[in-house]
Amino acid sequence: MHATLFSILGLALLGALHAQDSFPVQTDFQQDKLTGRWYSIGLASNSNWFKEKKHLMKMCTTVISVTADGNLEVTSTYPKGDQCEKRNSLYTKTEQPGRFSYTSPRWGSKHDIRVVETNYDEYALVATQISKSTGSSTMVLLYSRTKELSPERLERFTQFSREQGLMDEEILILPQTDKCMADAA
Numbered sequence: 001m002h003a004t005l006f007s008i009l010g011l012a013l014l015g016a017l018h019a020q021d022s023f024p025v026q027t028d029f030q031q032d033k034l035t036g037r038w039y040s041i042g043l044a045s046n047s048n049w050f051k052e053k054k055h056l057m058k059m060c061t062t063v064i065s066v067t068a069d070g071n072l073e074v075t076s077t078y079p080k081g082d083q084c085e086k087r088n089s090l091y092t093k094t095e096q097p098g099r100f101s102y103t104s105p106r107w108g109s110k111h112d113i114r115v116v117e118t119n120y121d122e123y124a125l126v127a128t129q130i131s132k133s134t135g136s137s138t139m140v141l142l143y144s145r146t147k148e149l150s151p152e153r154l155e156r157f158t159q160f161s162r163e164q165g166l167m168d169e170e171i172l173i174l175p176q177t178d179k180c181m182a183d184a185a
Contacts, residue, residue: 024116025096025114035065036145039144042158043140043141045139045166057174058179059177060078062143071090072090073088084179101113109131111128112131113126123153124142125156126142126143158171
């Protein structure tokens, strides 16, 4: 009985580890080229908060800068009700260029963040494995330097999200808005 239970737990752990390693990282990642202003164009996630809030979500801006110690300061400005809200996050670099870690001070969740692919001047595809005490979830973000992206880039985002096991109802191209776009610094 115990051997069967340990076998099942072992397989579940292997599956979880495999899922975390399934995100590729941009070859020859150049962190300095990722800095600057981005628009969040697409968001996909199998988390409960996303399912509850996705009908309220709109495009937002994200500004990425490098700290003195080589980590990323990520500031997102997004519309929330009739206000603009800012969220600052510090993504800690890892030994693998293009891969970062972040722990949410609010929720205690641990984030394994990977820049999957980017050409730096048009788009960036970022995947995150989120772990917390209640379980894990996957999130995929599509950033753009402009408020619009080609249908090919949007399709690549959708395709990649599906490859991560996300369902069509968990994939969202964020509605455009002008709200809070000028407030981003």
